[in-house]
Amino acid sequence: MSRKILYLFAIIIPFFSSVFAQSHLSADSTARLLDEVVVTATRTENKVSNVPLPIQVISAKSIRLSGSQKLIDILQMQSGLVVANNPLGISLQGYPNPFGNGIQMQGLDPAYTLILINGEPLIGRNAGIVNLGRIAIGNIKQIEIIRGPATCLYGSDALAGVINIITEIPEKNSFSFQTHYATNNTLGLTAAAILKQKKTALELFANRYSSDGYDLDKNIYGKTIDPFTDYSASAKFIYDINDKSKFTLSGRFFSEKQFNNYLIYTESQPQVVKGTTTETDKSLYARFDHKVNTGLNYTGSLYATSYNNNATVFVKKTDSLYEKIELDELMIRPEVQVNIGKDPSSLFVSGAGYNFETINSTRYSSQKRMNSWYVFVQKQMQWKERTNIILGARFDKNSLYPAQLSPKLAIAYKLNPAFIIKGSIGAGFKAPDFRQQFLNFSNSLIGYALFGAQELGHGLQELQKTGQISPDIDIAPYLAPGDLSPEKSIGINAGFDYTINEHAVVKVNLFRNDISNLIESYNLPFNKTNNQAIYSYMNLNKVFTEGAEANFSYIFNSNFSLHGGYQYLIAKDKEVLHQIEEKKLFKRDPVTYETSLVTKEEYKGLYNRSRHTSNLRFQYSNILYKASAFITAKYRGSYGFSSLNGFQNGSGVYDDDRESVNGFVLLNTTLSKQIGNRWDVQAGIENILNYTNKLLMPNIYGRSYFINVNFKLEK
Amino acid sequence: MKMKTMKLSVLAFAALTIGIASCEKDKDKTPVETKISVTDSIEIPFSSNKYTFYSFKDSSVVSNSDSATNKWDFGIRFVNIIVNSNASGPGNGGVIVQPGAYDNFTTAPTTGYSYDTSAIKPAIDAGFTSGWYIYNPNDPTHTFYPKAGQFFVFRTADNHYAKMEILAVKYSGYTGPNTPPTTLIYKFRYTYQADGSRNF
Numbered sequence: 001m002s003r004k005i006l007y008l009f010a011i012i013i014p015f016f017s018s019v020f021a022q023s024h025l026s027a028d029s030t031a032r033l034l035d036e037v038v039v040t041a042t043r044t045e046n047k048v049s050n051v052p053l054p055i056q057v058i059s060a061k062s063i064r065l066s067g068s069q070k071l072i073d074i075l076q077m078q079s080g081l082v083v084a085n086n087p088l089g090i091s092l093q094g095y096p097n098p099f100g101n102g103i104q105m106q107g108l109d110p111a112y113t114l115i116l117i118n119g120e121p122l123i124g125r126n127a128g129i130v131n132l133g134r135i136a137i138g139n140i141k142q143i144e145i146i147r148g149p150a151t152c153l154y155g156s157d158a159l160a161g162v163i164n165i166i167t168e169i170p171e172k173n174s175f176s177f178q179t180h181y182a183t184n185n186t187l188g189l190t191a192a193a194i195l196k197q198k199k200t201a202l203e204l205f206a207n208r209y210s211s212d213g214y215d216l217d218k219n220i221y222g223k224t225i226d227p228f229t230d231y232s233a234s235a236k237f238i239y240d241i242n243d244k245s246k247f248t249l250s251g252r253f254f255s256e257k258q259f260n261n262y263l264i265y266t267e268s269q270p271q272v273v274k275g276t277t278t279e280t281d282k283s284l285y286a287r288f289d290h291k292v293n294t295g296l297n298y299t300g301s302l303y304a305t306s307y308n309n310n311a312t313v314f315v316k317k318t319d320s321l322y323e324k325i326e327l328d329e330l331m332i333r334p335e336v337q338v339n340i341g342k343d344p345s346s347l348f349v350s351g352a353g354y355n356f357e358t359i360n361s362t363r364y365s366s367q368k369r370m371n372s373w374y375v376f377v378q379k380q381m382q383w384k385e386r387t388n389i390i391l392g393a394r395f396d397k398n399s400l401y402p403a404q405l406s407p408k409l410a411i412a413y414k415l416n417p418a419f420i421i422k423g424s425i426g427a428g429f430k431a432p433d434f435r436q437q438f439l440n441f442s443n444s445l446i447g448y449a450l451f452g453a454q455e456l457g458h459g460l461q462e463l464q465k466t467g468q469i470s471p472d473i474d475i476a477p478y479l480a481p482g483d484l485s486p487e488k489s490i491g492i493n494a495g496f497d498y499t500i501n502e503h504a505v506v507k508v509n510l511f512r513n514d515i516s517n518l519i520e521s522y523n524l525p526f527n528k529t530n531n532q533a534i535y536s537y538m539n540l541n542k543v544f545t546e547g548a549e550a551n552f553s554y555i556f557n558s559n560f561s562l563h564g565g566y567q568y569l570i571a572k573d574k575e576v577l578h579q580i581e582e583k584k585l586f587k588r589d590p591v592t593y594e595t596s597l598v599t600k601e602e603y604k605g606l607y608n609r610s611r612h613t614s615n616l617r618f619q620y621s622n623i624l625y626k627a628s629a630f631i632t633a634k635y636r637g638s639y640g641f642s643s644l645n646g647f648q649n650g651s652g653v654y655d656d657d658r659e660s661v662n663g664f665v666l667l668n669t670t671l672s673k674q675i676g677n678r679w680d681v682q683a684g685i686e687n688i689l690n691y692t693n694k695l696l697m698p699n700i701y702g703r704s705y706f707i708n709v710n711f712k713l714e715k
Numbered sequence: 716m717k718m719k720t721m722k723l724s725v726l727a728f729a730a731l732t733i734g735i736a737s738c739e740k741d742k743d744k745t746p747v748e749t750k751i752s753v754t755d756s757i758e759i760p761f762s763s764n765k766y767t768f769y770s771f772k773d774s775s776v777v778s779n780s781d782s783a784t785n786k787w788d789f790g791i792r793f794v795n796i797i798v799n800s801n802a803s804g805p806g807n808g809g810v811i812v813q814p815g816a817y818d819n820f821t822t823a824p825t826t827g828y829s830y831d832t833s834a835i836k837p838a839i840d841a842g843f844t845s846g847w848y849i850y851n852p853n854d855p856t857h858t859f860y861p862k863a864g865q866f867f868v869f870r871t872a873d874n875h876y877a878k879m880e881i882l883a884v885k886y887s888g889y890t891g892p893n894t895p896p897t898t899l900i901y902k903f904r905y906t907y908q909a910d911g912s913r914n915f
Contacts, residue, residue, distance in 0.1 A: 270894075470833055523842035527835040531795070533842050584814065586864020593882045593904070595816050595863055643849070646856040650863030652849050695855060 033505050033555055039119070040144040040164040042380060042390065043153055043337065043349055050345045052388050052412030052422045054493050054509040056551075058143040060168075065619060065630040067670040067682040067708050069180050069188045069209060072132040072699070075103050075163070077634045077666070078145070079565025079615045080549045083699060084109055084608060101699045102129040106147055106491075106511050107545030107571040107609050108160035112430060114150065116164040117252070120285060121154075123331050123357075124307025125433065134254045134281050136207040136232040138178065138190040141168045147549075148511065149428030149491040152392040152408035155374055159428035159489045159515065170194040170201035170238065173715040182706035186211040203236040214701050216694035221272070222262040224698045230256045244291040254281040260313055264322065273322045275313030282306050298338040306330045328360040329434075341380075345388055349378045359434045363441040365455060368434060372398035388412040396429075400437060400454070401486055404429045422509075423494040432484040436519050436537045447532040450521070453484040456536045468528050478524070478536075485539050489515040495549075504554045512546040543606065545571040559621050566614040571606040576653050587651040602655040604640060610663065612637035626674035630684075637663040641696060664691045666700070682708040749910035756902045758887065759791055761895060766790030766797060771869070771877045771907040785872040789879075791901060794848060794859055796839040799872035803831040806872025810838045812847065813878070817866045817904075823876040823913040824868070839867065847881065859884045876913050879905035 036059075041051040048055050058074065068074050076083045084104035102110020111128025114121060115135075122130050143165055150158040173196050180188030188209045195202045209232075213225040236250040256279045263270050283305035291297040307329040313322045335353030352375040360367045378392035393407040408426030415421060432453065439452040440459055449468075451459040457479035463469040495509035518541040523533040547569035555561045577600070579585040585598040604611075614635045621628040639661055640654035647658040670684035683706070690703040753774050759767040768777040768787030777787040785806045790797045799806035809828025813820065829838035840846045848859040866880035882902045889896030906915045 470835055472833060473836060521844060523844050523846075525836070525840065525842075525845075526833075529835055531835055535844070584864070586816065588861070588863035588882070590883070595818070597864075643851045643854040643856070643858065643860065646854070646858055648849055648858070648860035650849065650860055652862060695853070 033499065033502065033553060036142070038144050039166070040116070040146050040150075040162055042347070042378065043119070043351070044339055044344065044347055046344055049420065049497070050388055050412075052390060052410040053424055054147040054422070054495065054507070054511075054549075056145040056147075058145070060141055062617070062619065062630075063137060063140055063143075065628055065670060065672060066632065066668070067180075067630070067672070067684045067706065068668075068686075069137065069182075069186075069706075070133065071135045071137050071165070072101060072103070073686070074137065074143070075132070077615060077617070077632045077668070079551055080147075080567040080613060081105055081145075082610060082613060082636055083697075102132065103163065104609070105145075105160040105163075106513055107547065107569045107606075108513060108515070111433075112157065112159040112489075114154055114156075114158035114162045116154070116162060117283075118167055118250070118285070119164060120283070120303045120305070120333075121157075121331075122281070123305055123329050124279075124281060124309065124327075126309065127435070128433070131256075131279065133230065133256065134232075134279070135165060136190070136205070136209070136230075136234075136254075138207055139168045139192055139203070139205045139234065141166045147509065148424055148493040149406070149408065149426035149489060149513075151404075151406040151428035152394045152426055153376055153378065155394060155396055155406075156429060156431040156486070159430055159487075159491070160513070167205075167234070167236065168194075168203060170196055170203040170236065172196060174713060176710065176712040178711070179709045180209075180706060181708075182211075183704035184212050184214050184701065186706070199240045201236075201238045203234075205235070206233045207231070216692055216698060216701075220263075221270075224694060225701075226258050226260055228256055228258040230254070246289040248285070248287040248289070250285045252281070252283045255279070260311070272316040273313045274316050275311065275322075277309070277311040279310075280306075280308040295342045296338070296340055298336065300336050301334070303333045303335070304331070324362060326360075326362045328358075330356075330358045332356045343382070345380055345382050347378075347380050349376075349380075349392075351376050359438070361434075364434075364438045365440045365458070368438045370398065370400055370434070370437075372396055386414045388414075390424075398431060401431065401484065404486060418499040420497045422496065423492075425490070425492045428489040428491060429486040430489075431486050432519055432537070436484060443532075447528065447530045448535065449528060449532070450535045453537050460534070463528065463534075468530070469526070469534075470529055473526050484519060484537060485517050487515060487517045487519055487539075489513050503556060504552070506550065506552045508548070508550045510546075510548045512544065514542075514544045516542045518543060542574040543572065544574065545569065545609075559623065561619045563617040563619075564615060566612070569609055569611055569613070571609045572603070573606060573653070576603060585651060585653070587649040587655060590647065590649060598651050598653065598655050604654045604660075607640040607642050607654050607659075610637040610639040612663070626680075628672045630670040630672070631668070633665055633667045635663060635665050639663075661693070661696055664693070664697075665689055666691060678711055678713055680710045680712075682706075682710070684708075750906055750908045750915060752904070752906045754882070754902070754904040756900055757791070758898045758900045759793075761793070761886070761888075761897055761899055763792060766792045766795075771871055771879075771905060772875070772909065788869055788871045788877070789867075793899070794841045794846065794884075795837060796841065796847075796867075797831050798829075798838050798869070801830040802833045803837075804872065807870065807874050808872045809870040811868040812839060813866055813868050814864060815866075816864065817878065817880045820866070820868070820878055821915050823870070823878065823908075823915070825913070828868075828870050848884070856886075857889075858886070871907075875908060875911055876915075877905050877907040878915055879903055 035047045035049050036057045037045050037047055038055055039045055041053050041055055063074055075081050082104040083101045103113055105113050115130045145163050147161040150162045154162055174194045176192045178190040190207045192205045210229040213223045213227045216224040232254045234252045239247045241247055258277045260277055261274050264273050285303050287299060287301040289299050309327040311325045315322045333353055333355050337351035339347050339349050341347040354373045357370045358367055374394060374396045376394035381389040390410040395405050397403045406427045410424035413421045437452045437454045439450055440455045441450045460475045460478055464475060491513045493509055493511045498506045517539040519537050520540040521535050521537055523535050527533055547567060549567045551565040553563045580598055580600050580603060583597055586595050587598050588595050617632040619630055640659050641661050644659045649656055667688040668686045670682055672680055672682045674680040686704045688703060692700060692702045755774060757776055765779050768790045770777050770786055771788050783805055787799055788808060797803040798810045799808035809830050811827050831837045848861050850859050861881040866878060869877045869879060871877060880903060882904060885900045886896035887898045887900055908915060
């Protein structure tokens with residue numbers, strides 16, 4: 001497979017380069033690389049070249065040209081980002097997660113990347129994963145991706161980095177409408193309007209997206225992806241009170257209804273269950289910006305967001321309730337931020353906020369609360385014109401675990417205007433989530449029990465009282481309230497941005513993340529009287545990820561551009577390395593049953609991590625014919641999966657090629673043609689090579705086709 | 716049955732070595748080889764509330780009606796393994812979950828043997844995250860794979876010593892994914908010392 005890819009790239013690159021070379025001679029050379037303005041890296045507006053951190057910007061234009069409707073499809077085509085469907089802890093064994101797909105960044109699982117919309121976090125993670133389908137992409141201005149710990153500004157969860165979705169700023173009166181139709185009877189309808197007056201601006205956005213889903217494995221009852229319908233809407237209102245003050249009010253709503261239909265086993269008898277899963281996400285954001293003078297401004301904001309997930313399924317034959325799981329999460333966050341300084345590259349930024357979080361679930365004993373407050377400070381400095389320094393720290397105090405201090409230092413040195421060396425080091429943490437703290441769940445079908453660390457003592461007492469744990473078991477050692485610590489990381493990034501000329505740039509970044517205190521589930525050394533296990537959570541593993549990422553962009557002229565990237569990644573469990581060193585890790589040949597030691601060379605690292613990933617994107621616009629072409633390819637190299645095809649040598653770690661899943665390429669193309677001034681039509685093929693893997697990549701449907709009709713009126 | 720013949724051939728091999736040893740006995744005065752090394756397979760129901768019992772000495776499954784006797788050394792039900800003593804039986808059995816290479820292990824220790832303190836607190840951990848096997852719930856074969864570099868040292872019901880390693884656990888009658896299997900086949904090897912010493 002990988003050889004095929006090399007051929008493919010080998011063919012594509014020279015072909016396109018010759019096309020570019022020719023057009024470069026004749027076409028205008030006004031198009032050049034943009035020094036984009038980003039807000040995520042420093043919480044203030046800054047040019048990419050002035051920020052000493054690895055930043056990637058996905059522009060509205062490339063999102064539009066891709067014709068894609070789903071954020072996850074856009075993200076998975078970026079270099080170094082991989083769709084992963086598991087939380088880090090469990091993925092040490094390589095289990096896919098039934099709760100959907102998230103983005104793996106720098107080899108860290110979805111739970112370790114913070115997802116923001118306009119700087120505010122999305123809540124409602126299921127087993128650590130935010131369903132990215134909750135984010136409609138029709139009104140995105142740009143997506144900013146910061147790699148490396150951003151905890152010093154954003155708090156918990158931002159260990160691998162931050163993905164911040166910036167929505168459009170209403171500037172011009174406009175109305176637009178889009179119809180999207182694709183394979184699997186997928187229909188997307190989007191409408192957006194901007195009303196701009198002297199002092200006020202209003203942006204409205206609505207999207208309906210539905211699909212029949214699909215079935216990758218006919219041998220298993222039910223569809224791989226069940227049919228669903230999504231509704232999203234958002235509104236943003238901006239009022240310029242005067243030259244110095246501005247008021248913003250925005251709201252978001254998302255709702256997804258999925259129709260479930262699958263098989264369960266009760267006493268080994270298969271039964272069909274049917275029902276629905278509804279996910280609802282709402283948020284409201286109010287913000288006041290005031291410029292006191294040219295050197296001082298501040299922002300006060302209030303963010304409130306709620307998330308609800310309700311799954312109700314019935315046994316089809318008897319129409320009796322099989323299971324109802326409900327989860328309600330709420331977060332309210334007031335925050336202030338003060339920016340002092342005139343020069344955007346030497347600002348002093350400080351802020352403070354308070355999080356009120358509550359959660360209510362059928363799987364928790366009662367409503368749970370988690371309150372925390374935080375302060376952050378950040379100083380940007382420019383030293384002798386050539387050096388940019390950011391020094392920052394954040395202090396988080398949570399009601400449930402020890403206070404966390406997360407400092408960060410980042411330095412950029414301009415060797416010359418074209419060559420900038422960047423380096424940063426920062427601490428990050430991930431707070432134990434609600435599930436790890438408060439889960440109180442007994443599986444009615446199999447009969448096992450699972451308790452969050454805070455619930456364990458109480459849960460065991462209850463089980464013993466009701467006779468589900470025999471009275472002669474000594475539960476005393478487990479009664480003290482669990483003291484889960486946050487998972488902690490130190491992240492180092494170092495590299496350079498080299499602008500070869502006004503058309504070409506190369507960016508290289510080396511990274512290393514050391515994570516300790518990983519929270520994992522474990523089973524207690526005794527069972528319930530029904531002989532089923534009892535599980536809880538504790539801090540266990542230490543892992544690291546390291547690697548290198550290189551990206552290039554070549555803007556030939558305003559018509560042609562080529563972008564590519566490559567990531568090399570190593571991710572390993574430190575405890576496994578220690579066991580190998582101590583000669584304590586064995587494997588057993590599944591044929592001869594001979595036992596031997598696992599060597600350091602054999603240990604390939606954590607499951608579900610590709611050593612090699614790369615991408616290539618080609619954009620072509622023909623102004624004369626008002627047409628454009630967008631081709632993007634993503635290669636995900638081979639990765640490990642525990643017990644692949646029934647192979648397991650008993651070591652429990654990825655140390656044998658027979659556990660390697662072949663790499664694959666996703667190749668998408670989109671053609672766009674503008675008709676008149678207001679209409680344009682797009683047609684595309686996704687996954688041209690028709691890659692599927694029903695077991696490991698259920699999110700990837702085979703080759704599919706789509707057509708978009710877009711209308712835009714602008715004044 | 717296939718596994719029966721396998722067992723017989725191993726026994727035959729053991730007998731042969733004993734034969735050779737006895738021939739040499741006169742010359743070298745080496746003691747009679749009293750240990751037996753066997754690779755065996757037993758088939759147990761996938762779902763049952765009864766244990767399948769096994770005797771090292773006889774290299775055979777012991778009837779379930781003998782559960783209250785010293786005739787068996789260990790029992791298996793699904794992935795749960797019990798030892799004949801205390802909460803599980805009248806014997807003097809015990810077990811050590813021993814890390815390391817099976818072949819290099821030559822002497823059983825005198826102490827350190829655990830037993831089943833109650834039906835729900837067995838000596839051999841069969842838990843999903845900490846037990847003697849590896850199980851990936853998303854592996855479509857749903858196989859339990861015995862961890863490598865880990866075996867069991869048994870003190871038998873009648874105070875003999877044996878070391879035992881589970882080599883593989885397979886399903887039979889499993890056509891999946893919509894029907895559960897009917898039986899589990901445990902393949903294991905052991906060395907049993909009949910003279911009562913702790914040497915293998």
